[in-house]
Amino acid sequence: MKGWMGKFKSLFLLSMLALVLAGCGKENLTALVPKGYGAESSMNLIILSTVIMVFVFLIVILVYTIVLIRFRRKKGQEGYIPKQVEGSKTLETVWTIIPIILVVTLAVPTVAATFDLADESASADGINIEVTGHQYWWHFNYEEEEFATSQDLYIPVGERVYVHMLSSDVIHSFWVPSIAGKMDVNPENVNTMYLEAHEEGVYWGKCAELCGPSHSLMDFKVIAVSPEEYDQWVSDMQNADPEEEPQDAVAQDGKALFEENNCMSCHAIGSAPSAVGPDLTNFANRSRIAGYLEPTKENLVDWLMDPESLKPGNKMTGAYPALSEEEADSIAEYLLQLEHSEITPESAGGL
Ligand code: HEC
Ligand SMILES: [Cu+2]
Structure with a gap:
């Protein structure tokens, strides 16, 4: 009886584990x-x-x-050995x-x-994007189109998009399981693979190589849109005007605070590819903040006031003067107005 119970217990535990793991799916x-x-x-x-x-x-x-x-062995066959076929x-x-x-x-x-x-022979005729992996975020430089973005990678459906990947620090791994495979992102040599989405949508991507304390939060998204929408998005990004003044007073304060608090030494808005922090040109269109937080104002204020508690070991912590809640609120108001295109993760189907 005990043996039977033991077997039943492990079967039960296994099926529970299967259920729990089934819940891991995003x-x-x-x-x-x-x-x-x-x-x-x-x-x-x-x-x-x-x-x-x-x-x-x-x-x-x-x-x-x-x-x-x-x-x-049947009854009455004690000592019987079947024919050996060695x-x-x-x-x-x-x-x-x-x-x-x-x-x-x-x-x-x-x-x-x-x-x-691994075939990249047609890359010269395709879309080419330089991807840089950083602890713990992703940068996407549309070199020929002359603009950059971070965290959300926009691609047209049905076309081969070649991503040329390099790391700025340790080894990362670029993985978008629903669209393509996985490839290491090394600090020294460029690795190339292509993405070809069949359906419009927002696809979750992850860093798949343990790269530090916030490795598990190093998420990104691939936003696959129709080719027409993609062209529209590219031209919207190219025409984004960084000098554009926000409408309301709070956001104007936020813009001033952004300029006074050293933010611009790491974050580009509508200009040259930034290297130290994510490009914020179309920040208000992000599907997530810092790769994984719901894009709400509360989360943004929390991030600005204490990024360390949300992403341990991130490279923004301590790099700017501590912000009061009011200051963080104004900056958030400003950043949440940085949108230059109607083509967004929402319009592509959301998450
Ligand atoms: C030392 C460079 C540096 C400075 C200075 C800095 N940041 Fe950052 N910031 C980063 C890095 C690096 C990240 C990415 C962190 C991560 O996800 O690991 C980041 C992330 C962010 C994000 C999330 C971006 C996204 O795409 O989701 C926002 C918003 C942001 N910073 C705003 C600010 C503001 C506002 C200031 C000034 C008060 C500032 N940063 C100062 C480096 C910096
Ligand atoms: Cu990583």
Whole structure:
């Protein structure tokens, strides 16, 4: 009875674990519902290898069951030993050839897909974006288009967008499971891969290489929009005017405070690609603040007053004079007016 209970308990724990892990899924953060070329190609390989594994498992269980039933010791057979088949040439050949066939069946499509996904021969005709991984945020420089943005990467649906990735500090890894695979972002050599989304939407991305205390918060999004919307967005970004004065007095104060408090030494608005902190040109359109916080004013004020408690080890902490709640509020008011385009994560379907 006790043994049975023990087995039941571990089965129960396992199914609970499965339930808990099933809850880990973020919307559009799964390789199992592919919405892009690279993700589809990985999914096909996942299906192929699962089918082969299930096939092998079933055959083994079948043979095992037959042997158990056919060769069990029957009544009156004490001391009986079945025929020994050690060294059977036929069996040896069968269980060498079948695994070779299975491994080749797995290897050919896997190698083909690996080369296909690494193919950057057409990048000169495609869209090229320089991606820089920083502890703990992402910078996207649209070099040919001559503007930059951070955290939210906009791409047109149905086109190959080549991302050329470099890190400014430690090794990161760029991973958008619903659209493409995953690739290391190194400090010294540029790694390139392409994104090709099949459907409009906002896709969650993550840093997939342990890079410091806030590694797990190093999130980004890929915003896939129609090609027309993409062109519109690019021209809106190119025409963003950094000198534009906010309408209301609070936000005007905020702009002045932003200029007085050293913020501009790290954050660019509507100008050259910034290197130390995220580009804030279209900050009011962010899908998340600092990559992961809901884009509300309360969260922004909290971030400005105490970034350390929200993202331990981030590179903004302590780099500017402490702000009063009122000052943080005015700056937030200003930053939340920095929008220059109708094309936003919301218009692309939201999260
Ligand atoms: C030393 C450079 C530095 C200074 C000075 C600085 N920041 Fe930052 N800021 C950063 C970095 C780095 C991040 C990204 C932190 C992270 O996510 O790990 C950041 C993130 C932010 C974000 C979130 C951006 C996003 O895309 O979600 C806002 C908003 C922001 N800073 C506003 C300010 C304001 C306002 C000031 C001035 C009061 C300021 N920063 C001063 C470096 C700086
Ligand atoms: Cu990282």
